[in-house]
Amino acid sequence: QKEVEQDPGPLSVPEGAIVSLNCTYSNSAFQYFMWYRQYSRKGPELLMYTYSSGNKEDGRFTAQVDKSSKYISLFIRDSQPSDSATYLCAMSGGNKLTFGTGTQLKVEL
């Protein structure tokens, strides 16, 4: 079993939809949680960085962490075609950053 599980998609939604992306993890030592966005042929770009359980909002993006369920989410409101990318969750427990495999998102016009 992988330490971090993430549905690879692809996920296709219409423009303006609310997108929900999720990861589950098994290592209770993970304390820091990140979401990265990766466009084709580009490096991952940091979107959200959280430490504690709860919600963190930044513009159209909301990151949610539930440590009791070992479950993290990224919500994208009013999705745009420019949001089409692969979204990677990542988490750290003090040793190294462990990534999910990424979810490919396509926002259709």
Place this chain on the structure above:
Amino acid sequence: GAGVSQSPSNKVTEKGKDVELRCDPISGHTALYWYRQRLGQGLEFLIYFQGNSAPDKSGLPSDRFSAERTGESVSTLTIQRTQQEDSAVYLCASSLGGRHEPQHFGDGTRLSIL
């Protein structure tokens, strides 16, 4: 300001050749990481440098892989006697220091072994 810079952006080489990949971290970032990203897979940690401390090499897949970093500047990742399974995107990231600091990535080197 300038982000993480990697070169070359693409590299095609024959099986058995050695390759050297370069990473220029963000100025002031003391920590530097190398990752490998195979097609359709997540990022695989390779090696971590923090200041003048001994690097964490626990992710290097074989002794054909090595990396160096001079102080808090440029790093090179070397793959000797390349194999076809080495074909991947090699990503470099840097951070202010400490394992929990957010990492900032370059655009990677796309390595193809013929």
